[in-house]
Amino acid sequence: MTSAKRIGEVLLHAEGISLSFGGVRALTDISLEIREHEILAIIGPNGAGKTSMLNVINGFYHPQQGAITYKGATRRRMRPHQAAEQGIARTFQNVALFRGMTTLDNIMTGRLLRMRRNFLWQALYYGPALKEELEHREYAERIIDFLEIQAIRRTPVGQLPYGLQKRVELGRALAMQPELLLLDEPMAGMNVEEKEDMCRFILDVNDEFGTTIALIEHDMGVVMDISDRVAVLDYGRKIADGAPDAVRANQTVIDAYLGVAREA
């Protein structure tokens, strides 16, 4: 993966983000840039504030301080569905699929915002609404092919093994045709083979559709392999940000991550 690919302008700029819950500071004065077409990995020990950061970006949490500039517009607070409307899609650490629904239906929910007809039309199973439904169905099928999950199209996702659920969740996010894709530990709990598949999908998405990706991951091998840039959080602060190799060599990061300094 060449870092010199099409990485472009700053797509999202978070500035001076501070977030606390009661007396607990989750994030302290974090500034972070996400550039177009890049794959940014956010790493850090447990409880470092990685998921909180994603939650701030897609509007689940509203930070007490700081602002986020996305596609040139600055905002203090945004609701999750507004973030979705503006092209931010995400997956969750502990898979948040619609468990009672089939794989296909789950992916189709991702198409909802792309449907032009208003809600009254969509409530009908007739005429233009039906035609539109079929168009989106076609798109969903393309994603199913891409992720190689044809065989489980009609299976309620609650019955699927964990690795496949993660894949379906990625599919639902992709169905939104996002500009910015936030992945919260996309490979957690997977075996080596599943991880390899997932890496391939992430790289392909980034490559073929130019989707910007910010992901949280604990597997350092994976992080170093696929990301263009790595940001490291520790205790709610950003302690490093740079190319994978530079971050790997950074002494502060090594100390925070491995705690080797105290070992001696």
Added chain:
Amino acid sequence: MATLYALFVDPFAQMWDNPEFLLEVVIGGLLSGVLYSLVALGYVLIYKASGVFNFAQGTMVLFAALTFSGCIDLHVPIWLSFIIVIAVMVVLAFGIERVVLRPLVNQEQIILFMATIGITYFLRGLGQIVWGGNVRTLDIGLPKAPMIIGGVLVNAFDLVSAAAAGSLVAILAVFFQKTAVGRALRAVADDHQAAQAVGIPLKTIWVIVWTTAGIVALVAGILWGTNLGVQFSIELVALKALPVLILGGFTSVPGAIVGGLIVGAGEKVAEVFWGPALGGAIEDWFAYMLALAFLLVRPQGLFGERIIERV
């Protein structure tokens, strides 16, 4: 000994002797059970989509029926009255979302439940202020004569209500399973947070759900009202939907229907065959006893989702 005979032998002997009569009783029970199903359906819709147990559902049935019969009394044509009431229910749904649900978002379930009790009183008062407290008759020309089909005596009105309820359920099924909005509703029912992340606006969904529950309430109200007159005791009858929900499961649409049918048929059979031995009026409490028995054996109901907590 005589008591035991009257309880455990005689009823079955009667059923055996006169199977056609048993069939008649069961069919009559099933058809009146359809009405329980309709009321229960309203509860299920709202519970599924927002996790709120809507105590006001019974009052919504009453309110819809009152408004409908009020329009009819003002000589508004039936079809127009129907549309007017639906419009009123839409306005009500918007109001409830704005005034009750939105300020209470992310609150405990019990608080939302209390809020729906508030809605109950509000609607009851509003209905009385606008339409008065008298019992109204509702006659929109539904047939009421009994008729004989295949040697079995059936009430024509019951058939009409069964048909109306059946088509309503069929429409709801297509709506939920096939349309984009239905998919969004199911998504919200499944996982609020994920639904928001894919861009489903919760507020719109709540308005749609409450509107749907309002329309179901209207159909139930028209059928109840035609049968018993539009009066405030409709609310009490709506309480019978609770045992239906316990039987069917709070989250299951088919459960609400099957539960209603079981309660309807069960209480009629109990009344007719065990009534003499137990002194009658079994219909009033049979459903609750059945629900109690069910709670001991299968608390999640016939079709409810099993609650498995991972430890």
